[in-house]
Amino acid sequence: MKAEILAVGTELLMGQIANTNAQYISSKLPEVGLGVYYHSVVGDNPDRLQESLKLALERCDVVITTGGLGPTQDDLTKETIARAFGKKLVLHEESLNDIKSFFIRVGRQMTSNNEKQAYMPEGCIILENNNGTAPGCIIEEGSKTVIMLPGPPSEMKPMFDEAVMPYFKKKSKFLIESRFLRVFGIGESAMETLIMDLIDGQLNPTIATYAKEGEVTLRVSAKIKDGESADSILNPVINEIKERTGECLYSDADQNLDEVAAKLLIEKNITIAAAESCTGGLISEMLTNIPGISKVFIGGAVTYSNESKSELLGVKKETLQKYGAVSCQTAAEMAEGIRKRLNTDISVSVTGIAGPDGGTAEKPVGLVYIGLSSEKGTITKELRLSGNRKRIRNVTALNVFDIIRRHVMGLEN
Secondary structure, three states: OOEEEEEEOOHHHHHOOOOHHHHHHHHHHHHOOEEEEEEEEEOHHHHHHHHHHHHHHHHHOEEEEEOOOOOOOOOOHHHHHHOOOOEEEEEEEHHHHHHHHHHHHHHOOOHHHHHHHEEEEOOOOOEEOOOOOOOOEEEEEEEEEEEEEEOHHHHHHHHHHHHHHHHHHHHOOEEEEEEEEEEEEHHHHHHHHOOOHHHOOOOOEEEEEEEEEEEEHHHHHEEEEOOOHHHHHHHHHHHHHHHHHHHHEEEEEOOOHHHHHHHHHHHOOOOEEEEEOOOOHHHHHHHHOOOOOOOOOEEEEEEOOHHHHHHHHHOOOHHHHHHHHHHHHHHHHHHHHHHHHHHHOOEEEEOOOOOOOOHHHHHOOOOEEEEEEOOOOEEEEEEEEEOHHHHHHHHHHHHHHHHHHHHHHOOOO
């Protein structure tokens, strides 16, 4: 079955907010055998919304709208769609009571225009909203289904997960189960070449690759009947991919690289410290996002200037004068310095040129050095990165976490 996601809201067209709802819904629908063929966005205009709905129903079996269910005059999704199907809006007493209860619960005064949200297309399936005042609904008309969901993601996501997904699971003849493999150190084109024979021969399961800032995710999906196990279909292909990607595959559970590295540190009880220059505390921030990291993350230092590198980390002035702040020698002394000062098992360091200026022919923007120090010694890694300042910092951080992962697992760095 084909599905279209129709987002309603002038603020989306003007770029004031991102359409994260469509991304979320698209990531979920394949699990229930629905293929998302189109994303559409329309402003708060009933005529244009009706045109968009008409087109969506002509080309798809299922249309899911987000937004336009609020209490104000420009919230016209229900009215427009009900009119398109020749249905009246009727008061749904249970929804009205839910709205009243919501206002009592949050200690706010309910205004008269909120009653509008309790008027629903006659004969529709009501979707309860436990996180706001806008109930959703489902209209089934012949072979077509229209689902209306609220716009705020904090309301849309729970309603979609708790009501819409179970609705489709009951109706679906088959389900799609996917596994996600995360790879670092192999580019998307090289990854595709590595598994091209598997892609060419795919029927069930299917394989898809997509890249994101220095890493590649592989999605392996199997079509199964309800109650059937996907393992027998997925595992042979997944095991073959693991064999080919080797040490570069860091997760088969769709975990981020920083999460994998942090959990390894926690499991092995290996304490760590970080000395950062061009990443400006990003590595420490990413570490402290992981629950339980306080057991092993002792602290970090952002040493942007040469003076702070010397005073806080003990980097020799001679090293800075001879090799410069952006050098493997400085990265090594930064890592060694913070490990000694904070008495940790290992430490990492970063120094580089994130841009957009500051580069030279000898040391261009994107040149970064990473250090890792342990009782076994100190290693450094040189990176030559491209992109804007944000990308250079982010990819640098990923490389740091990969170095940590490899060190803890005893892999070659």
